[in-house]
Amino acid sequence: MSKYAEKTVAELEQEYRAVVAEFESSKAKNLKLNMARGKPSKQQLDAVSDLLEVVASSDECDIDGVDIRNYGELSGLNCAREYWADVLDCKPQQVFLGGTSSLNLMFDVISRAYSHGLSCSTRPWSQEDTVKFLCPSPGYDRHFLVTEFFGAELITVPMTDNGPDMNIIEELVKDPQVKGIWCVPKYSNPDGIIYSDETIRRFANLKPAAPDFAIMWDNAYCVHEFDGEYVPFPDIISLCEAAGRPDMVYEFASTSKITFAGSGISAMASSEKNIAYFTKLFAVQMISHDKVNQLRHVRYLQNKEHTLKIMKKHASYLKPKFDIVAKILEQEIKPLGFAHWNQPKGGYFVSFNTMPHTAGRALELCKEAGVVMTPAGATFPYGKDPQDCNIRIAPSFPTVDELKQAMEIFCTCIKLAALEKLLGI
Amino acid sequence: MSKYAEKTVAELEQEYRAVVAEFESSKAKNLKLNMARGKPSKQQLDAVSDLLEVVASSDECDIDGVDIRNYGELSGLNCAREYWADVLDCKPQQVFLGGTSSLNLMFDVISRAYSHGLSCSTRPWSQEDTVKFLCPSPGYDRHFLVTEFFGAELITVPMTDNGPDMNIIEELVKDPQVKGIWCVPKYSNPDGIIYSDETIRRFANLKPAAPDFAIMWDNAYCVHEFDGEYVPFPDIISLCEAAGRPDMVYEFASTSKITFAGSGISAMASSEKNIAYFTKLFAVQMISHDKVNQLRHVRYLQNKEHTLKIMKKHASYLKPKFDIVAKILEQEIKPLGFAHWNQPKGGYFVSFNTMPHTAGRALELCKEAGVVMTPAGATFPYGKDPQDCNIRIAPSFPTVDELKQAMEIFCTCIKLAALEKLLGI
Numbered sequence: 124m125s126k127y128a129e130k131t132v133a134e135l136e137q138e139y140r141a142v143v144a145e146f147e148s149s150k151a152k153n154l155k156l157n158m159a160r161g162k163p164s165k166q167q168l169d170a171v172s173d174l175l176e177v178v179a180s181s182d183e184c185d186i187d188g189v190d191i192r193n194y195g196e197l198s199g200l201n202c203a204r205e206y207w208a209d210v211l212d213c214k215p216q217q218v219f220l221g222g223t224s225s226l227n228l229m230f231d232v233i234s235r236a237y238s239h240g241l242s243c244s245t246r247p248w249s250q251e252d253t254v255k256f257l258c259p260s261p262g263y264d265r266h267f268l269v270t271e272f273f274g275a276e277l278i279t280v281p282m283t284d285n286g287p288d289m290n291i292i293e294e295l296v297k298d299p300q301v302k303g304i305w306c307v308p309k310y311s312n313p314d315g316i317i318y319s320d321e322t323i324r325r326f327a328n329l330k331p332a333a334p335d336f337a338i339m340w341d342n343a344y345c346v347h348e349f350d351g352e353y354v355p356f357p358d359i360i361s362l363c364e365a366a367g368r369p370d371m372v373y374e375f376a377s378t379s380k381i382t383f384a385g386s387g388i389s390a391m392a393s394s395e396k397n398i399a400y401f402t403k404l405f406a407v408q409m410i411s412h413d414k415v416n417q418l419r420h421v422r423y424l425q426n427k428e429h430t431l432k433i434m435k436k437h438a439s440y441l442k443p444k445f446d447i448v449a450k451i452l453e454q455e456i457k458p459l460g461f462a463h464w465n466q467p468k469g470g471y472f473v474s475f476n477t478m479p480h481t482a483g484r485a486l487e488l489c490k491e492a493g494v495v496m497t498p499a500g501a502t503f504p505y506g507k508d509p510q511d512c513n514i515r516i517a518p519s520f521p522t523v524d525e526l527k528q529a530m531e532i533f534c535t536c537i538k539l540a541a542l543e544k545l546l547g548i
Numbered sequence: 549m550s551k552y553a554e555k556t557v558a559e560l561e562q563e564y565r566a567v568v569a570e571f572e573s574s575k576a577k578n579l580k581l582n583m584a585r586g587k588p589s590k591q592q593l594d595a596v597s598d599l600l601e602v603v604a605s606s607d608e609c610d611i612d613g614v615d616i617r618n619y620g621e622l623s624g625l626n627c628a629r630e631y632w633a634d635v636l637d638c639k640p641q642q643v644f645l646g647g648t649s650s651l652n653l654m655f656d657v658i659s660r661a662y663s664h665g666l667s668c669s670t671r672p673w674s675q676e677d678t679v680k681f682l683c684p685s686p687g688y689d690r691h692f693l694v695t696e697f698f699g700a701e702l703i704t705v706p707m708t709d710n711g712p713d714m715n716i717i718e719e720l721v722k723d724p725q726v727k728g729i730w731c732v733p734k735y736s737n738p739d740g741i742i743y744s745d746e747t748i749r750r751f752a753n754l755k756p757a758a759p760d761f762a763i764m765w766d767n768a769y770c771v772h773e774f775d776g777e778y779v780p781f782p783d784i785i786s787l788c789e790a791a792g793r794p795d796m797v798y799e800f801a802s803t804s805k806i807t808f809a810g811s812g813i814s815a816m817a818s819s820e821k822n823i824a825y826f827t828k829l830f831a832v833q834m835i836s837h838d839k840v841n842q843l844r845h846v847r848y849l850q851n852k853e854h855t856l857k858i859m860k861k862h863a864s865y866l867k868p869k870f871d872i873v874a875k876i877l878e879q880e881i882k883p884l885g886f887a888h889w890n891q892p893k894g895g896y897f898v899s900f901n902t903m904p905h906t907a908g909r910a911l912e913l914c915k916e917a918g919v920v921m922t923p924a925g926a927t928f929p930y931g932k933d934p935q936d937c938n939i940r941i942a943p944s945f946p947t948v949d950e951l952k953q954a955m956e957i958f959c960t961c962i963k964l965a966a967l968e969k970l971l972g973i
Contacts (some may be wrong), residue, residue: 160619168617173608175840179604181597192593192808194585222647223838230833238674238698239664249663249674267830272832273663383617386840407697408655413599413648413838415811520648 126460127545139542146492146539149532153398156495156529161312162520163384163437171382172434176414177422191414198402199390203417207390209427212358217405219398220462221335221389222412225377226392228271229339232373235404236302237273241399243333243370248273248302257295257304259287261314261502261513263472266341266451275302277504282311286318289325296331303337310344313474313502313515315467317354327362328372330516338363340374346427346434347380349441350468353431360392369394378420378469380437381430388413388420447526448473456535461541464516467528468504473516474502478541480511485533485540492532495525551885552970557903561856571917571964573751574957579918582953586737587945588809595861596807602847603840616839624815632815632941635770636801636850637783639875644823644830646814648836650802653816654764655694657798660829661727661762662698667825668795669760673727682720684712686899686938691730691766694924700727702929706737711743714750721756728762734781735769738899738927740892742779752787754796763788763797770801771852774866776891778856784948785817791938794819803845806855807861813838813845824876840849865949866896869943872951873898880959884924886966889941899927903966905936910958910965915958917957 127135153526178184185548198204199220216416221228240247246252256270259280267277278295281288286308295301299409306326306462308318318326326338363372363413370393376403378387391401450467452475456462464475477485483499490496497515500508516533520525542548552560583936591805609616612626623629624645633640646653657666665672673679681695684705703720706713711733720726733743733791751763765784773779788797797819803812816826849855852904874891877900881887889900902910907924914921922940925933941958943951967973 129596160617165615168609168615169606172609172617175604175606179600181594181600184593184597190590190593192597192811194804194809202621212711220772224834226835234659234663234833238659270831279847379619383840384619386617386838407693408652408659409649410651411810413841416838416841 125458126240126543128141128460134545135545139546139548142535142542146537147249149492149535154532156493156521156525156532157495158236158517158521158526158529159495159497160520161380161517163380163521164426165524166440167437167519170440174382174419174423184415186418189414193416194410196414196485197406197409197411198398199412200414202421203388206421206424207376207392210430211342211374211392212356213360213374213392216395217360217392217398218255219391219401220412220417221391223379223386223389224391225341225343225379225391227306228389229266230376231400232337232339232391232401233269233273233407235401236335239404241335241337242287242397246382249299253300255298255301257292257301259304259385260526261313261342262305262362263307264486264501264506266339266495267450267504270305271505272465279504280304282314282316282460283431284316286311286316286322288363293325293329296329296333296336299332301331302333302335303339305339305341307341307343309342309354309357310347310470312343312465312470313472315465315470315474316474317356320357323357325537326534327359327366329368331371336371338372340372342376343378344470345376347428347437347471348434348469349445349493350440352387354469360394360489364394368399378424381433382420382513383445386416388417403501414430441519443523444526445473447523448516448518448530451530455531456537459538459541462537471517471519473518475514475516476512477514477537478512478544479538481544482508482511482514484543485536486514488535488536488539490537494529494532496533552966553885555757557971560967560970565964566971567960567967570960571913574960575917579917579953579957581918581946581950581957582920583946583954583958585924585940585945586805586921586924586942588805589865589945589947591865592862592944593808595865596858599807601843604843606664608620609840611843611937614796614839619835621875623823623835624837624844625641625839625846626847628813629850631846631849632801632817634798635855636767636817637781638785638799639818641820642785642817642823644816644826645703645837645842646816648804648811648814648841650766650768650800650816651690651813653882653938654691654766654800657764657816657826660696660826661760664829666760666762667822670795676725680723680726682717682726683929684729684731684736685929686940687720687730688732688736688766689858689922689926689931691764694822694926695730696930700913704929705729707739707741711736711747713748718750718754721754721758721761724757725762726756727758728764730764730766732743732766732768733784734767734779735772735866735892735895737895738892738897740897740899742781745782746956748782748784748787752784752791757795761796763867765797765799767799767801769895770894772862774860774863774870774892776854785819789809789819795822798822806849807845808857811841813842866944868948869951870890870898871944872948873941873955876952876955878960880956882894883963884963884966887962891904896942896944898943899944900939900941901937902962903937904938905971906969907933907936907939908964910961911939913961914966917961919954919957921958
């Protein structure tokens with residue numbers, strides 16, 4: 124094998140015929156494989172299913188004089204606020220417990236910013252001529268969609284190896300219509316980048332023109348190492364406080380990829396002023412979130428230290444899968460010289476960059492061969508990747524055997540789309 | 549004892565001195581009693597705590613090929629949709645499962661009507677000059693607050709013994725700015741009225757000028773009889789469909805007062821068109837609600853018939869409490885001739901109407917004597933009862949002994965406030 128760029132047309136045509144044959148034989152297998160979403164596997168879920176046995180009788184339902192089965196405690200059980208404060212390295216009074224979904228908490232923050240404004244807003248965002256929102260890309264499609272849903276103009280910010288490009292961000296926030304930014308600061312979705320200390324420091328020291336600029340700090344993978352030890356991470360809330368803009372950041376986390384996806388507990392952490400402001404707003408829609416599930420989780424996960432032990436179980440299932448992805452890409456694609464990808468040590472994704480203007484076609488071919496992937500472009504605002512090259516690989520859900528098959532087919536389709544492009548087919 | 553209206557001033561003054569003495573002796577006891585909110589009691593919660601043991605191992609987590617611990621099934625597990633369809637007498641495909649709170653579902657409907665419009669809207673409600681919302685009163689403060697939160701003008705509609713005054717409603721809906729109405733159709737909060745068949749028929753046959761008029765049909769007490777047998781109730785969704793406005797009604801229910809308050813499951817039921825519309829909107833904020841809790845509830849509650857058996861347990865705790873309220877009011881207040889109240893057979897409240905312009909003062913006195921009640925006025929839009937006479941009594945939470953004490957003090961305060969008024973003190 125040699126780089127496609129160094130091949131003659133005749134060699135490319137020969138390669139094309141071989142790859143088409145591979146593709147047709149894959150298709151003939153009529154497989155149904157899915158690498159579309161960052162879903163935990165059955166083995167991972169089984170490994171944490173002891174959670175179901177925690178809090179199993181009425182005797183266990185009183186905690187500090189609160190009956191967890193009844194209404195009340197809108198901001199969450201004290202022990203649950205303490206749990207998240209331990210995990211996120213902030214203070215319990217800076218934590219608000221949500222329901223099962225941190226995405227829903229983020230949505231509610233943006234929705235309320237739109238209808239009523241944030242604690243530092245001079246008016247609701249719906250009353251602004253334009254609201255612009257910064258979207259480091261590749262990024263998480265569901266984030267971008269929330270701000271698009273409320274009519275914000277999405278501005279793409281490029282990623283670097285240290286996180287979003289801070290030089291560009293520091294310029295953009297001088298525009299008072301720029302109201303916020305989406306961040307996945309640890310094992311960014313999909314690049315798997317850990318923001319550098321320097322990047323985080325510059326975030327905390329941002330001086331945006333908008334008084335209600337919101338850093339949406341989605342710490343979705345805060346304890347989600349699958350390769351190597353836990354990487355300590357600075358607390359953005361105290362850094363923003365130290366820099367004089369304590370109300371600028373909203374941090375989010377959940378146990379969706381610690382316990383059960385969709386049946387976990389979520390949290391928002393921010394300045395006490397913001398938590399008080401939102402507790403008042405949330406009181407209009409909620410009496411209290413699920414405290415039985417909060418206690419179940421606190422009893423099961425205990426604290427950060429014990430949570431990290433549980434994350435080792437997940438790692439034992441995840442690492443072999445990421446290794447397969449790395450190995451197959453190394454063998455099949457690397458020698459061809461037209462693509463590059465990351466090798467993350469945590470999170471749920473591999474961010475794969477193929478030959479420009481071939482990602483959409485490659486995923487069309489994948490679909491034809493029975494492999495479902497996140498749609499091409501999904502990692503960019505409005506679902507449009509200007510280079511049409513980024514593909515998010517989510518290897519967690521399939522079994523090892525399925526994953527091997529899916530990755531082989533994926534590589535075939537990547538090659539085929541590239542060859543079609545090079546040959547003008 | 550005789551009616552206050554028939555007493556001489558001297559007799560009233562004598563009564564006043566006696567009641568003040570009663571009040572002072574109550575106050576000296578330094579009690580802390582709470583009749584403010586419709587919270588289930590510890591005994592009720594204990595009676596349904598077997599719920600905690602249902603779905604206790606990973607073997608039980610697969611239902612019809614869906615792993616309840618993973619992401620997916622945004623509109624809810626099929627078995628959960630079937631459960632609610634059975635309870636509400638509608639079709640499973642007309643049901644969307646929410647999280648723990650039906651209030652949050654109602655909030656989301658109004659919030660999305662405001663930001664994006666309903667399925668039949670010509671524009672979002674935020675783009676309308678005025679949005680008016682009908683509030684049958686006395687009613688539920690949290691309902692009124694949701695529409696107030698989004699800037700709607702709240703219009704009070706009087707209640708009759710058969711439900712809201714339909715003559716008035718049929719006139720009001722001719723105004724295209726009138727966008728909806730809040731209803732608690734069975735055991736209305738707080739009056740405990742079951743809307744008559746005639747009222748329900750007229751609701752279904754409303755022809756509002758607004759194409760996106762929304763009947764917010766909060767069937768919070770759909771199976772909540774505590775005195776006598778289950779009262780069958782017409783399905784508003786099929787009635788609206790038959791009347792030619794299938795998308796006009798949004799029905800809500802939850803298990804907050806069937807299993808655990810705040811850790812139950814909730815549902816919205818509406819036309820399939822509305823459910824499809826909202827499933828698309830909800831996909832922006834949620835991946836899926838808590839399916840473990842959905843299955844836990846379906847396994848525990850089984851169906852409507854079995855749910856009604858469980859409601860008999862609640863009734864065994866609730867009826868004695870409502871009997872105490874009725875008995876003490878009968879003894880202490882009835883002979884005085886200035887107040888009236890309902891005697892519901894279901895729901896969570898007694899709606900008490902005291903001498904006009906004395907409710908606020910009476911509750912101030914209650915607070916002074918250590919009895920916390922729902923604030924006076926709460927049952928009316930903007931928290932303002934024009935007659936200052938309606939008080940919502942919530943007897944479910946205190947123990948029988950606490951309730952007796954609280955009701956004695958309540959009666960003393962009611963009398964004292966009335967005497968102050970009559971004597972111009």
